[in-house]
Amino acid sequence: MxxxxxxxxxxxxxxxxxxxxxxxxxxxxxxxxxxxxxxxxxxxxxxxxxxxxxxxPESQIKGFYDDISRNVYGNPHSHNPSSRLTHDTVESVRYRILEHFNTCPEEYSVIFTSGCTAALKLVADTFPWKAASNEGPGSQFCYLTDNHTSVVGIRSVTSLQGVGRVSVLPHEVETRAKKPPTQTNGEEECSVPHLFCYPAQSNFSGRKYPLSYVKGIQSQQLYPACEHRGRWFVLLDAACFVSCSPLDLSQYPADFVPISFYKMFGFPTGLGALLVKNEAAEILRKTYFGGVTAAAYLVAENFFVPKPNVVSRFEDGTVSFLDIISLHHGFETLRKLTGxxxxxxxxxxxxxxxxxxxxxxxxxxxxxxxxxxxxxxxxxxxxxxxxxxxxxxxxxxxxxxxxxxxxxxxxxxxxxxxxxxxxxxxxxxxxxxxxxxxxxxxxxxxxxxxxxxxxxxxxxxxxxxxxxxxxxxxxxxxxxxxxxxxxxxxxxxxxxxxxxxxxxxAKPMESVESYDVPSIPNGHLGHENGHVNIPSPERITPSENTVSEEGKNNGSRHTLTNLFIYPVKSCGSFEVTEWPLGPQGLLYDRLWMVVNENGVCLSQKREPKLCLIHPVICLASNTLQLQVSGMEAVTVPLETSLANSDLRTSQSKVCGDRVQTVDCGEEVSAWLSEFLGKPCLLIRQRPEFLRDMKFGRGKAGDCGPTALSLVNEAQFLLINRASVSFLQEHIASRHDSENEGTWHDMEQLIQRFRANLVISGQEAFAEDDWSHLTVGDTQFQVIGRCGRCQVIGIDQKSATRTQEPLRSLSECRSGKVTFGVYLAHQSARNTTAVPVLSVGACVIPQISESTDKP
CATH class of the missing domain: 3.90.1150.10 (Aspartate Aminotransferase, domain 1)
Structure with missing residues (x-):
């Protein structure tokens, strides 16, 4: 035996x-x-x-070490390059967290804390508890008895405020459920806030509680919500659950979700987050204010205005930004090792x-x-x-x-x-x-x-x-x-x-709910089934000229001398003589961009060598080719099939906007990484993703919602050769050693301003006063002037940095560093033809009624 x-x-x-x-x-x-x-x-x-x-895992730490060894990460609350890199990377990590939980910034915000307990305390301290009074019932703090100490500890806050407390046995949630309380005639809707807390998974036994409790409590179908009128919020303690299970907040939209990242990755410790539903965040009331949470305050008077952004209101002081940056490597390593x-x-x-x-x-x-x-x-x-x-x-x-x-x-x-x-x-x-x-x-x-x-x-x-x-x-x-x-x-x-x-x-139940990628907005103009429908250039019929004679006579005649597209953001230009317009600007203009291993966009500010990469688009073969001197070219398709399971989707940030993208594959990633000497990826804007231009940046818009690619500000950028010539003369007049023999090439100077449209003109900076213009048969609205940064100090031929022309531009523009104007395409009515721009086309501007020319 x-x-x-x-x-x-x-x-x-x-x-x-x-x-x-x-x-x-x-x-x-x-x-x-x-x-x-x-x-x-x-x-x-x-x-x-x-x-x-x-x-x-070791590769997670190595990836993080390599990251912080290659990059300079400064305090994110400044505006210098290292600070902006930190800020952008931290924001990228926020997107990655929300993507992991199948939600988006429109629905949830990520507030970083020192851990799950700190996230719980934040809710306890800021929830708008209401004490019971003669005027009506007060708030109820309700919690499952199978909760972590840090959840139960919220009652120490509520007890001081006269708030009711209900401890709920696990079986009572469903067995004591009944119809929610109804209003009596003439009784106003009760808005008293209540909070119910329960763990997605018990840290004691591993028991998983139904995620459906979230909606059941919010709708007052379950106990104890069914016994108390008011507005019910749910705090879902997910710290234990998310270490080994997928959580889909699009299906189970808990109002507050505290987590600790060491439970998921092992590193970093001392970092957590509160995922807060945006509509629930509006009710939180914070009394203390610390560094960077204030929009304005006075020292000698009790005057304080918080920042409007949810995250900015609740993250006191400087966040643990290096630890946050390490999270990207946690998510990435987890994906690579486990899928x-x-x-x-x-x-x-x-x-x-x-x-x-x-x-x-x-x-x-x-x-x-x-x-x-x-x-x-x-x-x-x-x-x-x-x-x-x-x-x-x-x-x-x-x-x-x-x-x-x-x-x-x-x-x-x-x-x-x-x-x-x-x-x-x-x-x-x-x-x-x-x-x-x-x-x-x-x-x-x-x-x-x-x-x-x-x-x-x-x-x-x-x-x-x-x-x-x-x-x-x-x-x-x-x-x-x-x-x-x-x-x-x-x-x-x-x-x-x-x-x-x-x-x-006993056959185990192996089926689990699907865990899909976040849904993407639909309805992108000019797209069908994820592809752009484009007639070949020779078959495109120009639309009828809709500019009135009065409009023509309002300005002088100019000529379109050069036409550039920049398929890959911050890489070299691709010059054409004729090109169709797409729904977001010139077709394929800035639909791709290079990002580092954390998904942060690489620009020439950080990587001047990007300008040495020359993209070439071939419409006939439907390909984009990247060329660099001394390397064999690499090719990617113009249209990316999202059905390819090997291509990962992601979220990145461009000029403060969240954009949804798809990875273009390992081959081009390896090619770029070899050239730039650091890990990086090529990503493409998802065809169905809509990103609208922000109005109010320049002159009032009347062209309706304007879709953008991965450009910073607007669909098109126009510069005037007369303005370039004026600046060239100003640089030459300085007669210092840096400028000697450097600025005689007009075409090289034009390249630094990275414009789409270059026109001839008689008067320098005349374009500053335009409100509209017509190029050939295509109409545009002037959105505003282009504010310049240090990128124009990068020689697009050699990738070397110089002080010019930024220094001279500031001098000759009385301290302002604007050069060129942004345009938005005004679609002609009653036509389905795709417009085409051609070099040599006549440019007819209209003068703005009010000007503020420097």
């Missing part, structure tokens, strides 16, 4: 047996090879405390389920169970249970073995587990049958949370928890189970065969 039971156990502790319980293991690679490559430091260690913190959170969920649940089955079947020689497992299910459904197993070990007499003893023994075998009550007194009381009086008497006996007093009068004060992470392996399960059998089973070992057969025969 002893031999048979031991053999049965050994058979259970092999990988083939595991696969009979669960089909999903690993991520398409050898799990042990992954561990040997990324987690060398845990060789000989069985780490089973991933609910405490998971482990970071998705769904894969992690399947892998880790399988390990937990296998461990549960074997542990629950172990018996002492007298048939008594070895373990009492603290859970509410049999690990049958992945939607009900996470990758956590909580239990107490029992001796052959059925008495609890103190968790401290187990912990010490595990340490001898280099097995890392967690013991105690795990900052969850409610669940600990429930599963261990610890009464309120027991808690008080245990305290009187000297036991406090976190100590090693594991038994008082034979009763346990806590339990044992093992938890799994994405790098956990079957060998971890083997080592732990063998440790239990070797150290805590009174031999000979017996397996509960009846229970084992029952659990083996």
């Amino acid at each position: 002893e031999t048979q039971s031991l053999q049965d156990f050994q058979d259970l502790c092999n990988f083939e047996s595991f696969k009979s319980f669960w089909h999903y293991y690993g991520y398409g690679v050898d799990q042990q090879e992954l561990i040997d490559r990324e987690f060398k430091r845990i060789k000989g260690v069985t780490y089973l405390d991933h609910a405490g913190t998971t482990l970071f 998705s959170m769904l894969n992690i969920q399947l892998h880790t649940f399988g390990l937990a389920r296998y461990t549960y089955i074997v542990l629950s079947c172990l018996c002492h020689d007298n048939g008594k169970p070895v373990a009492q497992i603290h859970c509410d299910n049999d690990f049958h459904n992945i939607a009900e249970q996470g990758a956590i197993l909580n239990f107490s070990l029992l001796d052959c007499h059925g008495q609890t073995v103190g968790y401290s003893q187990v912990d010490k023994m595990a340490s001898l075998f280099n097995i890392h587990i967690r013991t105690g009550c795990f900052c969850n007194t409610g669940a600990c009381q429930h599963y261990l049958a610890i009464s309120n009086q027991n808690v008080k008497s245990n305290l009187h006996a000297g036991h406090i949370c976190g100590d090693n007093i594991d038994l008082i009068e034979g009763r346990p004060t806590g339990s044992i928890r093992v938890s799994f992470g994405y790098m956990s392996s079957f060998e971890d399960c083997q080592n732990f189970l063998r440790f239990v059998v070797n150290c805590f089973v009174h031999k000979p070992l017996i397996l509960d065969q009846e229970r084992l057969t029952k659990l083996k025969s």
